[in-house]
Amino acid sequence: METPESTGTEGAVDQPPSRRGRAHYFPDVTDEDWNDWRWQFRNRVTTLEELARHLSIPPGEWDLRQSVLQDFRMGITPYYLSLFDAGNQDDPLLKQVVPLREEYEHRDVGLEDPLGEEQFSPVPGITHRYPDRVLMVISNSCAIYCRYCTRKRIMYEDAVPEVEIDRMVDYIAKTKTVRDVVVSGGDPLNNSTPKLEKILAKLRAIPHLDMIRIGSRVPVAMPQRITDELCRMLEKYHPLWINVHFNHPNELTKEAAAACDKLLRAGIPLNNQSVLLKGVNDTLDTMKALVHGLLRMRVRPYYLYQCDPVRGTEHFRTTVQAGIDIIEGLRGHTSGLGVPTYVIDAPGGGGKVPVSPRYMLDYDREGGKVILRNFQGKVYEYFEPREVPSPVAVHARTDSGESHAAPKAEDPSAPVVGKSSWVHRGTSHKKDAEAQGS
Numbered sequence: 368m369e370t371p372e373s374t375g376t377e378g379a380v381d382q383p384p385s386r387r388g389r390a391h392y393f394p395d396v397t398d399e400d401w402n403d404w405r406w407q408f409r410n411r412v413t414t415l416e417e418l419a420r421h422l423s424i425p426p427g428e429w430d431l432r433q434s435v436l437q438d439f440r441m442g443i444t445p446y447y448l449s450l451f452d453a454g455n456q457d458d459p460l461l462k463q464v465v466p467l468r469e470e471y472e473h474r475d476v477g478l479e480d481p482l483g484e485e486q487f488s489p490v491p492g493i494t495h496r497y498p499d500r501v502l503m504v505i506s507n508s509c510a511i512y513c514r515y516c517t518r519k520r521i522m523y524e525d526a527v528p529e530v531e532i533d534r535m536v537d538y539i540a541k542t543k544t545v546r547d548v549v550v551s552g553g554d555p556l557n558n559s560t561p562k563l564e565k566i567l568a569k570l571r572a573i574p575h576l577d578m579i580r581i582g583s584r585v586p587v588a589m590p591q592r593i594t595d596e597l598c599r600m601l602e603k604y605h606p607l608w609i610n611v612h613f614n615h616p617n618e619l620t621k622e623a624a625a626a627c628d629k630l631l632r633a634g635i636p637l638n639n640q641s642v643l644l645k646g647v648n649d650t651l652d653t654m655k656a657l658v659h660g661l662l663r664m665r666v667r668p669y670y671l672y673q674c675d676p677v678r679g680t681e682h683f684r685t686t687v688q689a690g691i692d693i694i695e696g697l698r699g700h701t702s703g704l705g706v707p708t709y710v711i712d713a714p715g716g717g718g719k720v721p722v723s724p725r726y727m728l729d730y731d732r733e734g735g736k737v738i739l740r741n742f743q744g745k746v747y748e749y750f751e752p753r754e755v756p757s758p759v760a761v762h763a764r765t766d767s768g769e770s771h772a773a774p775k776a777e778d779p780s781a782p783v784v785g786k787s788s789w790v791h792r793g794t795s796h797k798k799d800a801e802a803q804g805s
């Protein structure tokens with residue numbers, strides 16, 4: 368059967384033509400400018416005055432929002448802003464990047480460096496927390512500034528000096544246990560293609576480094592950056608992976624899908640890391656729409672992060688139960704590929720700790736028995752492999768002429784609550800024992 372040619376935009380969610388879109392916000396911008404990532408970057412909305420040209424700011428909030436901006440800058444590309452519904456103050460994309468009253472109210476709650484990255488930093492820009500991999504920060508700027516960002520403390524928008532980057536590369540070259548580097552920021556893809564290539568080439572020249580990963584929100588916030596030239600350069604440095612960062616189905620536009628498609632065609636596997644955000648994506652329906660859209664775009668949902676306790680982000684944080692409920696609602700109810708690992712990055716540098724619903728209700732190690740709960744809440748027993756006497760041993764006779772009976776298998780039919788057609792190992796053991804005449 369003939370399959371229609373891919374347009375690369377299969378996962379895109381059609382945006383309602385309401386008060387959003389380029390035609391609504393930027394009717395006079397030419398295609399040439401709009402599709403030029405440098406134009407997008409240069410024309411980011413960075414002040415309240417610029418924001419007020421596009422969105423209404425509630426009376427009485429001007430000063431407090433201004434005060435928030437003294438702590439953490441704003442940056443919104445025209446493309447990302449065009450996805451907002453102008454009439455909706457609760458728009459899930461707007462909330463991620465526009466400073467709001469809640470951020471002001473929580474400005475003294477939380478930590479500057481909740482993951483303790485600075486204490487695991489052997490040289491500036493490197494965080495070495497896990498044995499075989501390091502984080503390398505090569506940019507202090509982003510296309511958009513997410514209000515919940517864990518690294519908001521470093522967004523100076525100064526280029527990271529080459530001498531610092533060389534020190535980071537040196538550290539990796541000297542540390543032979545490192546086989547995986549996560550190149551991050553800020554956003555590494557804000558660098559020019561030649562500058563980025565220079566860094567990747569230096570990393571690729573390190574013999575013990577297996578893989579390079581880039582963490583970027585550019586395909587979400589400024590998909591114009593994913594040019595053919597960039598992809599041609601990136602594909603020279605395989606194995607190269609990219610972690611993208613979609614949080615909401617409204618971010619799955621045709622432009623974002625096309626950007627991901629280009630990267631995938633350059634042989635770069637894409638994994639998505641979302642942050643669980645109250646009022647943005649903390650419902651099962653939203654998360655299901657997101658993971659389904661990502662899978663259509665061939666982007667694997669990888670991590671769902673519990674929001675870090677960063678200063679000024681208390682209003683974004685959900686309970687841990689909210690995350691567990693989402694995973695519970697996904698696991699078994701949709702493709703396993705669409706279920707991200709839900710993690711809490713342990714404050715103070717403990718690293719990522721996976722958290723999941725409880726599916727193993729009991730584990731009797733001595734008896735080799737596991738009690739499991741499936742996605743429907745039904746309960747099953749699983750038996751681990753155990754030594755079954757061979758037929759020779761069963762019929763071996765002692766000097767007295769007595770025959771050893773095979774050990775009686777434990778009754779495996781104990782408290783299985785749920786009904787299953789699965790013939791588990793316990794039943795097999797029983798049948799084996801019966802066949803052997805015990």
Ligand code: SF4
Nearest residue numbers: 509512513516553584
């Ligand atoms: S794109 Fe990433 S690094 Fe940049 S502000 Fe957002 S979360 Fe932080």
